[in-house]
Amino acid sequence: MxxxxxxxxxxxxxxxxxxxxxxxxxxxxxxxxxxxxxxxxxxxxxxxxxxxxxxxxxxxxxxxxxxxxxxxxxxxxxxxxxxxxxxxxxxxxxxxxxxxxxxxxxxxxxxxxxxxxxxxxxxxxxxxxxxxxxxxxxxxxxxxxxxxxxxxxxxxxxxxxxxxxxxxxxxxxxxxxxxxxxxxxxxxxxxxxxxxxxxxxQVPLDLAAAGLALLVIDSGTTHSHAESGYGDRRRECEEAARRLGVDLLCDVRDLADLAPLDDGDERGALLLRRARHVVSEDARVREVVALLGGGGDPRAVGPVLTAGHASLRDDFEVSVPELDAIVETALSAGAHGARMVGGGFGGSAVALVDAAATDAVATAVTERAGATRSFAVVPxxxxxxxx
CATH class of the missing domain: 3.30.230.10 (Ribosomal Protein S5; domain 2)
Known part of the structure; x- marks a missing residue:
């Protein structure tokens, strides 16, 4: 870029x-x-x-x-x-x-x-x-x-x-x-x-001081919130909340409390997956904030990002093969963690990488996963x- x-x-x-x-x-x-x-x-x-x-x-x-x-x-x-x-x-x-x-x-x-x-x-x-x-x-x-x-x-x-x-x-x-x-x-x-x-x-995020970079990787697959399945996911979350008797899914803090959604029918299983992503993703945000504020190595954030991608791919079902390939390639090229970002159905991924490995990871996702462009983010x- x-x-x-x-x-x-x-x-x-x-x-x-x-x-x-x-x-x-x-x-x-x-x-x-x-x-x-x-x-x-x-x-x-x-x-x-x-x-x-x-x-x-x-x-x-x-x-x-x-x-x-x-x-x-x-x-x-x-x-x-x-x-x-x-x-x-x-x-x-x-x-x-x-x-x-x-x-x-x-x-x-x-x-x-x-x-x-x-x-x-x-x-x-x-x-x-x-x-x-x-x-x-x-x-x-x-x-x-x-x-x-x-x-x-x-x-x-x-x-x-x-x-x-x-x-x-x-x-x-x-x-x-x-x-x-x-x-x-x-x-x-x-x-x-x-x-x-x-x-x-505001959470301080000086990745450069830790020798790290956050690499944004564009899959080249465009999306539109107005035309994609974004609205379907929002309606599914609202239905899951109603079935659980809560105003919003953020009111659920324990995954075990999602059990009532698993009522044996196909719709209940789908709603369980959607709600499980939201509740676990909310917990991942808190985990990353704690890791960044705890004075430890920010590289520990990497596996949390990767877990977030798996949840978006499997439970929320908003990833696409192009994004999955980028995440897998970035990880195999040495990224500490990677995930798709945004509403899904196309768009970009991010990878937490050692600053010295930025070019190598960028080259790998371009040559092996078809990414169209990438750039390191400075907050x-x-x-x-x-x-």
Whole structure:
């Protein structure tokens, strides 16, 4: 993957592109990062814990106000696919495609933008790779509107605006993990977020000091939350919770308490597998946080990551052969642990590797498992204004 631009370089590119498209400079440029989850997959909408880090890769939004009531959207990553609609006419599905994500944010705040907006998007978060490119776009726009329009929105409000845009406007039934990571993460840390009550803390994550790296590996198999089986998994979790008589699966802390789901029929067996992943994954998040905070060797996190992949593959059934091959190849090439990340049905994997072995593992997954690209993650800053 090409080198990530500095904030100054990214802002200058966005300003130039906006000026070329709209004939005048924007009022500002805002950025929000993608994320990779160290551990904690499909726990967020079940009220459980997550542990993401922000990527150095960001999506940028250059924005200016208009006076004609129109929303005009352009993207350097989607040339020729501009969208224009009256702010008053915004509705789920109109506009669709990439433009639905920023439009959904504007729709959430439409009462504050009667004059309309010109908005140009640029970025380098890989799309469809399980790295939350959609949340990065939503959060960059939400932050831009807050600052530009002087709205009284705190970090949690920004997360909610962005999540509702994805849930209600785009139609992807995600939890709050992606948007929370994009807004709340800080450089050099992982975000330990308990999604039920939204308590969070920053967990120091200096892998370089331990001679380690977290390698993100793109399978090249794209996915979409709105079109994949993500919604099915969420409904299965909700059904399992109802059968167990709890509000959310995070209320179950002991795997033995899932026994009532095993009632002898096929549906009960499926729900047991789904719930077993969520409960065990929640426990894995707590285990990784304890390992990172205990002063021991972070290499001990590796087997926990690998166990998480097995659970996602076998119990939650959201992995694909391409991701399984990447995980197996990374482990055979010397990774301390590896797992798929994101909602599943494609996307990326992560591998915890010795820094000195990063190139060797990257070469192995490319040559033997068909990975399309890989890069080492540095825990980076959350959403911010660039200019």
């Amino acid at each position: 090409s080198e990530v631009p500095t904030d100054a370089e990214a802002a200058a590119r966005a300003v130039a592109a906006f000026t070329d498209r709209f004939g005048a400079a924007p009022e500002g440029v805002w950025a929000a990062p993608g994320r990779v989850n160290v551990i904690g997959e499909h726990t967020d909408y079940n009220g459980g814990a997550v542990l993401p880090v922000a990527l150095p890769h960001t999506t940028r939004a250059a924005v200016a106000r208009r006076d004609d009531g129109r929303l005009v959207l352009a993207s350097l990553q989607h040339p020729g696919a501009d969208a224009e609609v009256a702010v008053a006419d915004l509705a789920p599905g109109d506009p669709g495609g990439w433009a639905g994500y920023p439009a959904g944010v504007v729709a959430e705040l439409r009462e504050s933008v009667p004059g309309g907006l010109s908005l140009l998007v640029d970025g380098d978060v890989p799309a469809g790779a399980g790295l939350s490119s959609s949340a990065a776009l939503e959060c960059a726009v939400a932050l831009a509107l807050r600052d530009l329009l002087g709205l009284d929105l705190g970090p949690a409000d920004l997360v909610d605006v962005a999540r509702r845009a994805e849930n209600d406007f785009v139609g992807a039934p995600t939890g709050i993990l992606d948007q929370s990571a994009s807004v709340l993460c800080t450089a050099g840390h992982a975000l330990y977020l308990r999604t039920r009550d939204r308590r969070s803390e 980076s800053a959350g959403a911010r204004r660039l200019s």
